[in-house]
Amino acid sequence: MARYGMVIDLKRCYGCYSCVMACKLANHTPPGVFWSRVLRGEMGEYPNSVRQALPVLCNQCEEPDCLKVCPTGATYQTEDKIVRIDKNKCIGCKYCMMACPYGARYTVHEWKSYFPEGLPLSDYEKYSKQAWEEKSGVGVSTKCDFCIDRRAEGKECACVQACPAKARVFGDLDDPESEISYLIKTKRGFVLRPEMGTEPKVYYLPPR
Amino acid sequence: MGSAKLEGQVQMEWRWIIAVYLFLAGVGGGAYLAGVIADFFGGPDWMLVSKIGVFLGMPCVLIGCMFLLVDLGNPVKAWRVWMKPGTSWMARGTIIIVVFMIFAAIHTAWWIWPFPGPLAENESARHFIGIIGAVFAFLTVVYTGLLLGYNQPIALWNTALLPVLFFVSAISTGIMAVMFFGLGLGVGESQLALLAKIDAITMVFELFVLIVFLYNAYRTIESRFSAKRILVGPVASYLWLGVIVCGLVIPFCLELWGGHGIAVTIAALLGLFGGLCLRYTVLAGGTIGAIEAAGFEFARIDRPKDPMPAMGKVPPA
Numbered sequence: 172m173a174r175y176g177m178v179i180d181l182k183r184c185y186g187c188y189s190c191v192m193a194c195k196l197a198n199h200t201p202p203g204v205f206w207s208r209v210l211r212g213e214m215g216e217y218p219n220s221v222r223q224a225l226p227v228l229c230n231q232c233e234e235p236d237c238l239k240v241c242p243t244g245a246t247y248q249t250e251d252k253i254v255r256i257d258k259n260k261c262i263g264c265k266y267c268m269m270a271c272p273y274g275a276r277y278t279v280h281e282w283k284s285y286f287p288e289g290l291p292l293s294d295y296e297k298y299s300k301q302a303w304e305e306k307s308g309v310g311v312s313t314k315c316d317f318c319i320d321r322r323a324e325g326k327e328c329a330c331v332q333a334c335p336a337k338a339r340v341f342g343d344l345d346d347p348e349s350e351i352s353y354l355i356k357t358k359r360g361f362v363l364r365p366e367m368g369t370e371p372k373v374y375y376l377p378p379r
Numbered sequence: 380m381g382s383a384k385l386e387g388q389v390q391m392e393w394r395w396i397i398a399v400y401l402f403l404a405g406v407g408g409g410a411y412l413a414g415v416i417a418d419f420f421g422g423p424d425w426m427l428v429s430k431i432g433v434f435l436g437m438p439c440v441l442i443g444c445m446f447l448l449v450d451l452g453n454p455v456k457a458w459r460v461w462m463k464p465g466t467s468w469m470a471r472g473t474i475i476i477v478v479f480m481i482f483a484a485i486h487t488a489w490w491i492w493p494f495p496g497p498l499a500e501n502e503s504a505r506h507f508i509g510i511i512g513a514v515f516a517f518l519t520v521v522y523t524g525l526l527l528g529y530n531q532p533i534a535l536w537n538t539a540l541l542p543v544l545f546f547v548s549a550i551s552t553g554i555m556a557v558m559f560f561g562l563g564l565g566v567g568e569s570q571l572a573l574l575a576k577i578d579a580i581t582m583v584f585e586l587f588v589l590i591v592f593l594y595n596a597y598r599t600i601e602s603r604f605s606a607k608r609i610l611v612g613p614v615a616s617y618l619w620l621g622v623i624v625c626g627l628v629i630p631f632c633l634e635l636w637g638g639h640g641i642a643v644t645i646a647a648l649l650g651l652f653g654g655l656c657l658r659y660t661v662l663a664g665g666t667i668g669a670i671e672a673a674g675f676e677f678a679r680i681d682r683p684k685d686p687m688p689a690m691g692k693v694p695p696a
Contacts, residue, residue, distance in 0.1 A: 241463060
């Protein structure tokens with residue numbers, strides 16, 4: 172089976188937040204839910220400072236702590252090692268939200284519109300609400316699943332497709348010939364928080 | 380490299396509701412343990428103390444479980460919570476508290492209420508149930524520390540001291556609950572005085588463990604931000620006023636020098652309040668550490684609770 176992962180080239184990423192918006196559009200996430208996020212960091216002091224953007228998402232760990240702490244078995248790994256949540260089993264205890272070293276999980280207790288309360292929902296919002304409740308659900312834990320539905324339709328992950336700098340590459344880590352394996356090997360790919368022992372599958376290439 | 384990790388993201392998921400559960404589980408387990416120990420080592424004088432302790436066990440934990448249910452995002456499916464005890468401390472804990480409640484309920488029903496049952500005469504059977512119940516009472520108290528401690532990213536909790544702290548606090552608050560009810564139900568003065576002394580000693584231990592816990596948190600770079608939040612930050616008032624002053628210092632003085640009656644009542648109530656504050660302090664102090672990458676420190680893991688507070692209302696026409 173394939174073992175899917177992602178490489179994010181920090182040298183290419185300039186922090187435009189396109190991936191954040193693309194993810195929101197593709198997955199209909201309500202306000203406050205960011206399956207794909209961009210963090211900002213600064214090193215040094217002015218005038219000798221450098222800024223860096225760090226796009227983060229669920230790392231689809233090989234040994235996920237969120238799966239280990241889940242009391243119901245709602246969190247599971249698919250055959251190609253993507254961590255998913257069975258919304259029919261999740262009870263919303265929020266244990267996994269605290270076990271995740273990357274803050275990748277979100278629980279919403281009620282669906283909210285982006286627009287002020289009291290306004291009637293537009294057709295798109297109705298569709299968006301329905302899509303969220305069907306796929307992810309309310310009162311349960313939700314997170315990135317490497318756009319499993321889009322990939323079933325033959326499309327790329329929304330964040331990969333949207334990235335204007337081509338900083339993101341999605342692929343099979345088990346295939347030594349794939350672009351992602353090549354990049355990790357030759358460009359000194361690293362992962363976030365390796366000390367947690369969760370074996371994440373989202374790799375980063377150093378910014379310089 | 381960036382400077383030491385100075386900030387992290389405050390965990391907002393488990394707050395007061397879970398703190399109340401942790402507190403009630405501690406009180407119930409601690410009171411039950413105190414009751415069983417009084418039954419084992421006390422003579423007939425200690426029967427009432429023992430009965431109060433055993434009686435308090437089940438209802439406290441049961442009320443605590445109600446709080447857990449309220450906190451769930453999907454309480455209808457709560458029965459699924461013990462599906463995976465192999466790896467999850469929450470599943471194991473659910474099994475532990477259910478077994479504890481069953482044994483505490485049997486212990487109560489056959490001994491104390493609604494009428495003295497078979498266990499009143501048969502002491503060995505009572506002790507047998509007491510031992511099993513006490514084991515699960517101990518686990519009920521301790522598993523909460525392991526439950527929080529399993530969360531690696533929250534370095535404040537990820538320490539073996541947390542179960543110890545919860546255990547000592549549970550014993551202390553359990554004895555306080557027994558004293559509080561014992562006063563109204565007519566426990567003898569000498570028993571109350573001894574309970575107060577034992578409780579005072581427990582509180583010295585609790586303070587010691589708390590100091591080691593916070594020192595350890597401060598010396599560990601990952602949890603320093605948490606320690607600062609607790610010691611001088613937004614949670615500090617709960618620690619200094621709630622836990623230290625109300626929960627430890629005043630009850631300790633009252634129990635050592637205050638004598639009986641009203642002083643014991645005040646000491647017990649303040650001490651129980653302190654136990655609740657301790658749980659909240661530990662929960663609210665929990666922060667997820669900053670992510671480090673390529674020499675940068677990404678301190679704020681942005682997860683806004685209410686991203687656009689200004690957009691919550693319809694603008695005035």
